[in-house]
Amino acid sequence: MPAQDDSSAPASRSPWPRRILWLGLLAGAAALAWHFVLRPPKAPPPGPSPWAGPVPVRVEPARSENFTVQVRAVGTVTPANTVTVRSRVDGQLARVLVREGQQVARGQLLAEIDPEPLRVALAQMQGQQQQNLAQLRNAESELARYEQLFQRDAVARQTLERQRAQVQQLRGTLQIDQAQVDHARLQLSYTRIMAPIAGRVGLRRVDAGNLVTANATDGLFTLTQTQPVAVLFNVPEPLVAEVRSAHARRDAAVAEAWDRDNRQRLAAGRLDTLDNQIDAATGTLKLKARFENTDDALFPNQFVNVRLALRELPGAVTVATDAVQFGSRGSYVYVIADGKARVRVLVLGPAGNGRTVVEKGLAAGEPVVLEGLDRLEDGRAVTLVEQPDLPANSPLATTEQPAPAAR
Numbered sequence: 001m002p003a004q005d006d007s008s009a010p011a012s013r014s015p016w017p018r019r020i021l022w023l024g025l026l027a028g029a030a031a032l033a034w035h036f037v038l039r040p041p042k043a044p045p046p047g048p049s050p051w052a053g054p055v056p057v058r059v060e061p062a063r064s065e066n067f068t069v070q071v072r073a074v075g076t077v078t079p080a081n082t083v084t085v086r087s088r089v090d091g092q093l094a095r096v097l098v099r100e101g102q103q104v105a106r107g108q109l110l111a112e113i114d115p116e117p118l119r120v121a122l123a124q125m126q127g128q129q130q131q132n133l134a135q136l137r138n139a140e141s142e143l144a145r146y147e148q149l150f151q152r153d154a155v156a157r158q159t160l161e162r163q164r165a166q167v168q169q170l171r172g173t174l175q176i177d178q179a180q181v182d183h184a185r186l187q188l189s190y191t192r193i194m195a196p197i198a199g200r201v202g203l204r205r206v207d208a209g210n211l212v213t214a215n216a217t218d219g220l221f222t223l224t225q226t227q228p229v230a231v232l233f234n235v236p237e238p239l240v241a242e243v244r245s246a247h248a249r250r251d252a253a254v255a256e257a258w259d260r261d262n263r264q265r266l267a268a269g270r271l272d273t274l275d276n277q278i279d280a281a282t283g284t285l286k287l288k289a290r291f292e293n294t295d296d297a298l299f300p301n302q303f304v305n306v307r308l309a310l311r312e313l314p315g316a317v318t319v320a321t322d323a324v325q326f327g328s329r330g331s332y333v334y335v336i337a338d339g340k341a342r343v344r345v346l347v348l349g350p351a352g353n354g355r356t357v358v359e360k361g362l363a364a365g366e367p368v369v370l371e372g373l374d375r376l377e378d379g380r381a382v383t384l385v386e387q388p389d390l391p392a393n394s395p396l397a398t399t400e401q402p403a404p405a406a407r
Contacts, residue, residue, distance in 0.1 A: 054381040057372035059336055060320055064364035067316040067357055068309050069350045071243070075233030075257070075289070075306040077298045079224045081197045086219040087113055087212045088190040096208050096220070098201050104223070106198045111220060113191040113212065122184035129177035136170040143167050199225040224300055229293045230272065231257055233306045234284035243287065246310045247271050255289035257298060258305040266297045271308060307352075317362055318355040323370045324348065333362070334369040334376050336384070341369060343378045 087093070091113040098110050143163045149155040202222040206212060212220070235243055246253040252270040259266060269291035278285050289306065291298055298304070323333050324346070331348050334341045349357030362368070369376065376382070 054339075054383045055341070055372055055375045056383045056385045057334075057336075057341070057369045057376070058385050059367040060323065060370045062317055062319050062358065062362050062364050062366050062368055063355075064315055064317055067313040067318055067350070067355065068352070069311045069313060070307045070309050070352045071235055071239055072352075073233040073235055073306045073308070075231040075304050077257075077300055077302040077304060078230045078232050078288075079199070079226055079300045080228055080230060081199065081223075081225040082300075083196050083199070083223045084219040085110060085193060085195075085221055085223060086215050087193065088214055089113055089118065089187055090213050091115075091117060091191065091211070093206055093208050093210050093212050093220075096204065100201055100203050100221070102201045104195045104198065104201060106195055108195045109192060110195055110201075111193045111208075113193070115188055115191040118184065118188040118191060122181065122188055125177065125180045125184045129174065129181055132170060132173045132177050136167065136174055139163065139167045139170050193220070195223060197223055197225050198227075199223040226296060226298070226300065227293050228269075229291050229298050229300070231255070231269070231289045231291060231298070231304060231306060232286060233289070233308075234279075234282065234286050235308075237278055237283045237285065239310075240278065240285050242310050243271075243285070243308070244274065246308075247274060254309045255291075256307040256309075257289075257291060258307065260303065260305065262305050266304060267291045267293060267295075313349075313357060316349070317358045317364050319358055319362065319368050320370055321351055321354050321356045323368045323373075324356055325373065334373065335362070336367045336369065336382060339381060341376045341378065341380050341382050 093111060094114045095112045096110070097112070098104055098108075104110065143160075143166075146155055146160045146163050150157065150160045200223070202224065204221045205218050206220050243253075252272075255269050255271050257266045257269070258264065269289050272288045272290040274288075275286040287308070289308070319333060325332050325334075329343075329345055332343050332345045335344045336342070344361055346358050346362055347360035349359045351357065369382075372382070372385070
């Protein structure tokens with residue numbers, strides 16, 4: 001048999017062992033690089049949490065004070081009287097005797113219309129009156145002579161009655177003349193425009209020299225009475241009974257007007273009157289409070305915040321409204337006892353001016369947490385910050401307080 005050719009044996013060997021060797025070397029290099037270069041540093045062992053210590057809080061003791069129950073509403077300042085000053089006769093506006101914004105008294109002369117045409121008309125009426133008066137006197141003299149002749153049967157009764165009728169007619173004409181004279185004199189008096197009320201003059205709508213007509217819609221200007229003024233506001237229907245009770249007292253309920261931001265009290269007045277029915281559309285009752293406004297602090301149509309005092313609660317226990325929390329158990333506060341915060345469930349009463357009345361659950365003088373409430377829970381240790389002066393009966397007044405912590 002012929003010998004076999006084995007010259008092609010080396011070329012038929014597989015390349016996979018060499019490839020596997022190179023892949024192993026590359027994997028080892030990558031592992032070394034990750035271990036020494038890319039691996040993140042080992043985290044330090046956890047230390048004590050800064051949130052696990054006592055919670056810094058600020059407290060305020062519950063107070064015992066006289067508390068005024070108030071109802072708050074938004075009101076509108078309304079002038080006591082507003083008058084549009086109009087001319088009552090036609091003519092030229094001769095003079096305007098007041099300035100815009102001036103405070104005037106009742107009966108003060110405000111403006112004048114040219115009086116000359118009306119003086120001429122009055123003189124004409126008076127002349128006609130004198131003419132008819134002369135005719136009446138002549139007719140009365142004739143009537144006296146006819147009566148004497150009738151007694152002597154020298155004149156017929158018909159002539160006498162005709163003369164009497166003429167006298168009566170002239171007397172009626174004279175009365176008409178007198179009425180016309182009075183009307184002309186009245187029209188002349190209307191050329192002097194007087195202030196019907198005391199108040200402040202508004203912006204002038206007609207300048208001197210213009211012709212004006214009687215009872216023009218715009219008028220010359222307006223007068224607004226600002227002393228006193230009224231404030232109109234509404235209260236909800238559930239408070240109507242209490243408001244009526246306050247209004248029925250001998251001393252009228254005190255009403256205060258505050259600015260829009262409730263930061264400054266503008267004026268103090270009294271509840272004046274109530275509307276006679278509840279508005280069915282809004283479920284509210286309209287009230288009116290009276291303010292003397294001697295310093296002009298209230299301006300007509302100004303929006304103000306109204307605080308109406310309804311009743312007084314003497315010796316009520318109150319806390320800051322910001323200290324009151326609300327949860328599934330109801331309203332509660334945190335009080336401090338033995339250096340720890342304790343939950344105290346309360347029965348609350350009315351609130352106002354940043355204070356809330358506590359009807360049950362808290363005594364006067366107990367320290368109530370006002371700030372630092374976010375991290376508190378029942379039994380959590382606390383540290384007092386900026387401790388205020390506490391009353392002698394407070395549990396914290398006899399214990400040594402730690403130094404205030406830095407904020």
